[in-house]
Amino acid sequence: MAKQPQPPEMDRDAQGWVLYDASCGVCSRWVPFWGPTLARQGLGFAPLQSDWVVERMALTAEAPPPEEIASDLRLLLANGELISGADVYRHVMGCIWWAMPMHVLTRLPGLRQIFDGVYRAFAAHRHEISRACRMPAPSAKPASPEPSKAGTQRKPRHGDEFEFSLVGFDRRGWSRGSTGEWSVRMRGGAPRDRWRGTVIRRRRSLLEIRGLELIEAGPAHREAPCSHHNSCGGCSFQECSYEEQLVQKHRLVTDALGAAGVLGLASVEAVIGCENPWAYRNKMEFSFSNRRWIEADEPPGAPADFALGLHAPGRFDKALALSECRILFPGGEAILQSAGRLARELGLAPWSVRNHTGCLRHLVLRHGVYTGEIMVVLVTSEETPELVLTYAKALLAAQPCITTLVHAINTGVASVARGESERVIFGSGYIEEQLLGLHFRISAGSFFQINTRQAEILFRMVVEEAAPTGEEIVYDLYSGAGTIALLLAAAAREVLAFEEVPAAVADARRSAAANGVEGVRFFEGDVLVELDRALGGAPELPRPDVVVVDPPRSGLHPKVPAKLLELAPRRLIYVSCNLHNGASDIAQLIEGGYALRRVQAVDLFPHTPHVECVLSLEWAGPQPGLADSEG
Ligand SMILES: C[S@@+](CC[C@H](N)C(=O)[O-])C[C@H]1O[C@@H](n2cnc3c(N)ncnc32)[C@H](O)[C@@H]1O
Known part of the structure; x- marks a missing residue:
């Protein structure tokens, strides 16, 4: 019996992958034949059935549901772009020098429509060419999320619940995954976790989910050490082992x-x-706000008109009052707590992003890891020298580790932790830090790696x-x-x-x-x-x-x-x-x-x-x- 040709090894570093049905007789013969030609153009093949394809698709923005992916010939590019049907042939022909004339011809008005028509006719009858092909004909309607006759399927809505698996991170700090039918993104979790969650938003075929229950922790899952982890947008990946974070970042780089x-x-x-992936930030900028973000597990009735911390994700007008921050340099949390407590005790008004009122806008902390020096930059909306001096003296008395304190005035509406003018209230107005044996002076407005x-x-x-x-x-x-x-x-x-x-x-x-x-x-x-x-x-x-x-x-x-x-x-x-x-x-x-x-x-x-x-x-x-x- 003649030996069946084997599909080439999948090349994960390719510039794109033609997705084929590994159970189809036509596809499985076609792949080894064309593999070397396409490999020379930096393109590889990947079976639609492989876990890797399912994972990649879940990381692709606006990925179609898996049923739809399988309904036609697809080319997945390394940048996440998905090309379908006749366009796959057009794209591939454009990569091969001897097929370039065909590429150009099939783009010309008129010829383009003819080429697309021929492709559709071929695709619609491919089952007659090989009974082994299991791809549904493209003319057949793909599995629809609209209500079926039995009324069991419809597009997911806010509040619907799903079970899903996570597969990786995206560059915006979301965990990405799939329900099997829908791509999902959520805050928190770790790759290979299985979750149950509720839909907060739907963007085409991508569901934004709030995790309700971790059904099965993946091997990279860790307990998040920070109590604000569910509310703070600062460190999205605390529930993932640091080793897996590095793997995910490598993928973000290659993507x-x-x-x-x-x-x-x-x-x-x-x-x-x-x-040590904790307590590493030598600089952090915090915001004062007259609207405090209420965390989900808080007892009701707590005052909400003052906060010093970080903006809640997606909320420019509210700040989350931080009682801890695991990535801030050691000693930083205590300064933050004192600054918040003293501002409240002295009755200083926090900034309102909506009304542009209030005095206190930002608190910036900077630390010299090698020198131990600490700078505080207080950004206010107005001059108010006595008020600021009283506040600064109280803060310096409560936190004698502060080596310099700078007052900056930002009268603009933009929420930036800098001022048009600055004056040094205490100390030299800068900190020193060491890098590879050299000393560096860092003042309030200078960039320094964090x-x-x-x-x-x-x-x-x-x-x-x-x-x-x-x-x-x-x-x-x-x-x-x-x-x-x-x-x-x-x-x-x-x-x-x-x-x-x-x-x-x-x-x-x-x-x-x-x-x-x-x-x-x-x-x-x-x-x-x-x-x-x-x-x-x-x-x-x-x-x-x-x-x-x-x-x-x-x-x-x-x-x-x-x-x-x-x-x-x-x-x-x-x-x-x-x-x-x-x-x-x-x-x-x-x-x-x-x-x-x-x-x-x-x-x-x-x-x-x-x-x-x-x-x-x-x-x-x-x-x-x-x-x-x-x-
Ligand atoms: C990422 S930091 C790098 C600083 C420095 N190489 C280091 O690692 O400490 C970028 C710097 O570029 C400066 N910068 C931004 N736009 C600039 C421009 N158009 N011309 C000159 N400097 C600029 C910023 O002020 C900032 O100091």
């Missing part, structure tokens, strides 16, 4: 790279986790990847308080650091002087403007050999990648705190001539969906000047 089409160009190493120990790992990697040998001009773009610039200075010819916040630049200059670091120049201004000046030949801005970029969460300004490509430094190290935005910058840089060498994520934010990532790129385009000499 972001896949969405930008650059997955598979470099290996994505396992995420480097924290030794997890000091992990920042050391992150920066060690940046230095390793930048690998200056003493000859290079290095640019540190978005340099904050000068951390990366100072760490690189020892091994570079010169480091030029660019940052737009004046306080951060001032801190960086003072830190350079205090550490005796030479060979660093700091430029205060917008990165885009400074890059234009460099490209324009400004004499004080020599062309860089190495560039490190560490942009804010929004990623690079859309014009910055093109400027970097014009500068074409030999090595480019991209530090991203939000790869969902950063990956498209990376794609643009690769498109322009860079090769991706290494992707390494470091977890600075346990129990949240955030992860920091170092992406190392090397110029692989033409040698600068080659085109000129040839021309």
Whole structure:
């Protein structure tokens, strides 16, 4: 008997997967035949029946119910996009050079409709080609969630209850899973948990659920240590083991790279986790509010007109009064409690987001892990010097560990924990912190990585990847308080650091002087403007050999990648705190001539969906000047 061809091994790092019915005779012969061709285009195959497909689909935004997935030919892209029917053929033909003419033809008006019609006719009769095919014909109505004749099925509504399994996290801090028929998302839980929950909202085929009962804990399930875990949006993943969180974050990184089409160009190493994933935040911003979020298990009747804490998820106008916070630095909770108690005792009015009234707006705590120094920044809506002084004195007396206290005034309506003006009420107005043996000054308005120990790992990697040998001009773009610039200075010819916040630049200059670091120049201004000046030949801005970029969460300004490509430094190290935005910058840089060498994520934010990532790129385009000499 002839040996049946075997489907190729499933490649999980592919750019997309054609989903096929493994029980169908046609599909199972078709897959090994086309497998090698599609593999060359970065596409793989995955059986519709595999757990992996069910899990991936549950993590896909707006995934159709499983019954509908199986009703037609599907292509699942690494970015979660699902392509169906004739479009799968069109997409695949567009990936293969010799099929490209067909791809173009089947997109032309008129021919497109004919091609789609032929596909539908073929699909409708595929059962006559192979009786082994179990896919329902696409013309047959898919299993409908509307009431059936028996009246047993309808679209889920608010309050309906379901049992479901969780499979993973998404980048917004939701646990994702499936009822078998519907995709679900909920706060809390852990992958492979089985839950019963009630529908709070439905977005097409995605149900938003409030968990009611953990039916069966998965192997990664843990008891959440924080009493606010069900109400606070801060650490969504407390119920999941830290090891599993790192696995999920690795997937979030590969998903972001896949969405930008650059997955598979470099290996994505396992995420480097924290030794201690608790009490790691050296900075936290809390809000005062005149509307307290009432937690589900509270006894009725407690006052609700004052709160100091974090905003309840999705509620900009209410704050959850925190009695504990497991990720805040040791000693921070006690300061928070004193600040709340004293404000109430002194009758100070908390801010109302709705009416824009009240004095107290924010309380920011900062801590030097190595130095033990603690800064409190009190943000108020008005000057009120006596009131603030009375409050500050009481807080300093209650918490003598505070080494400096700054008063900032924010008269605007935007809820930001910064002020238009600042004055130092107590101490120096800054704290000091250490990183890899260097000392840094951090004032109220300066950026500093919120997890000091992990920042050391992150920066060690940046230095390793930048690998200056003493000859290079290095640019540190978005340099904050000068951390990366100072760490690189020892091994570079010169480091030029660019940052737009004046306080951060001032801190960086003072830190350079205090550490005796030479060979660093700091430029205060917008990165885009400074890059234009460099490209324009400004004499004080020599062309860089190495560039490190560490942009804010929004990623690079859309014009910055093109400027970097014009500068074409030999090595480019991209530090991203939000790869969902950063990956498209990376794609643009690769498109322009860079090769991706290494992707390494470091977890600075346990129990949240955030992860920091170092992406190392090397110029692989033409040698600068080659085109000129040839021309
Ligand atoms: C993620 S932080 C990185 C800081 C520093 N590399 C570090 O790790 O400590 C981003 C920094 O970019 C600065 N920034 C944001 N937009 C900027 C722009 N358009 N031009 C210059 N700096 C900018 C912010 O003030 C912030 O200090």
